[in-house]
Amino acid sequence: MKLMTCPINGTRPISEFAYWGEIRPVPDADTCSDAQWADYVFNRNGAPGVKKEWWCHTPSNTWFIAERDTEKDKVLRTWLHGDDK
Amino acid sequence: MNAPLRISPLHDVQVSHAARWTQAEGMQTPASFGADDAAKLVLAGIGDLSFRRRAGVKGAGAANWLNALGIATPPRHNSFLHMDDGTLVARLGTTEYLIEDAPGGTHADRISAATPGERIYPVPRFDAALLIAGTRAPELLRQTCAFDFDRLLPDGQALAMTSMAGVGITVLALDGPAGPHFRLWCDGTWGGYLWATLVEVAGDLGGGAVGLDALGSLAGQHNDASPWRHANN
Structure with missing residues (x-):
């Protein structure tokens, strides 16, 4: 069974979680070019590597950030937004 | 009936x-x-x-608001307590609460009727x-x-x-x-x-x-x- 650790609810089966995409910096819509904005809206980085992603523990609706190595499919750590400062 | x-x-x-x-x-x-x-x-x-009658509330100010209404709140997240009158108070995550009345209790109705303040959000149950x-x-x-x-x-x-x-x-x-x-x-x-x-x-x-x-x-x-x-x- 594949497992993930929610910062609030602890280690649970991956079926209790929903993936919500990689955290990506939003370009300033007032100053960026159309090409930069289109790249942000339409393109995703599919290259394997260590990425920060939004995940949600669905039974409790707890949103958190997971650092995951998408090449090895290994979760390195998880934390609540704001707790990594 | x-x-x-x-x-x-x-x-x-x-x-x-x-x-x-x-x-x-x-x-x-x-x-x-x-x-x-x-x-x-x-x-x-x-x-x-x-x-059983129940009510929910969430937000950073929820615990203090419930305490002011005479409802005790669990100190730890993901825990619960029973008040002396049998009311069950469950803390769901960090700032959300589920209150379930004992038979004949009135806490849920009082919570639903009260006006929440800032950073307090009713959760319909x-x-x-x-x-x-x-x-x-x-x-x-x-x-x-x-x-x-x-x-x-x-x-x-x-x-x-x-x-x-x-x-x-x-x-x-x-x-x-x-x-x-x-x-x-x-x-x-x-x-x-x-x-x-x-x-x-x-x-x-x-x-x-x-x-x-x-x-x-x-x-x-x-x-x-x-x-x-x-x-x-």
Whole structure:
């Protein structure tokens, strides 16, 4: 069974979680070019590597950030937004 | 009996199974599913406590607001407490609370009627609320949920939010006259499916659906003189 650790609810089966995409910096819509904005809206980085992603523990609706190595499919750590400062 | 004012989220799925109905807290609920309710409860009984009145609130100011209304709040996240009057207060995550009245209690109505202040958000609760009891209840839980229920010791006052038969639930363990039993809540729209699934699995274990009469003190918990009994008489 594949497992993930929610910062609030602890280690649970991956079926209790929903993936919500990689955290990506939003370009300033007032100053960026159309090409930069289109790249942000339409393109995703599919290259394997260590990425920060939004995940949600669905039974409790707890949103958190997971650092995951998408090449090895290994979760390195998880934390609540704001707790990594 | 007066016409019920509240409809249980389990009513449609229970209507063809119930042998006798009663009214509890203004909600029509099965008093009995058959003559063997008590025997089922000993092995793996599924009770329906959806009639209990409850309210929810969340936000950074929720705890202080509840305290000002005279409602105690658990200090740890994912834990619960019983107030002296039997009211169950569950802390879901960090800043969300579920308050479930004991029979005849008025906290839920007072919370719903009060005006919340800043950073306090009411959470409407239309839960299906179930009770699982019996000597084979742990077996039933293992068949329907990946969570390790041994971590929910009744004296630990811990609760868990997990997935059971694919449905998101909140669950906690309580001590009863015949050993630990489990209370769980899920969104009412999933309640019929979850109830039917649990009853089917319990049936394989010699148990099944149990009406309010057989639940007895388990339905009232801290208050055995449950007002719902007056409606039944």
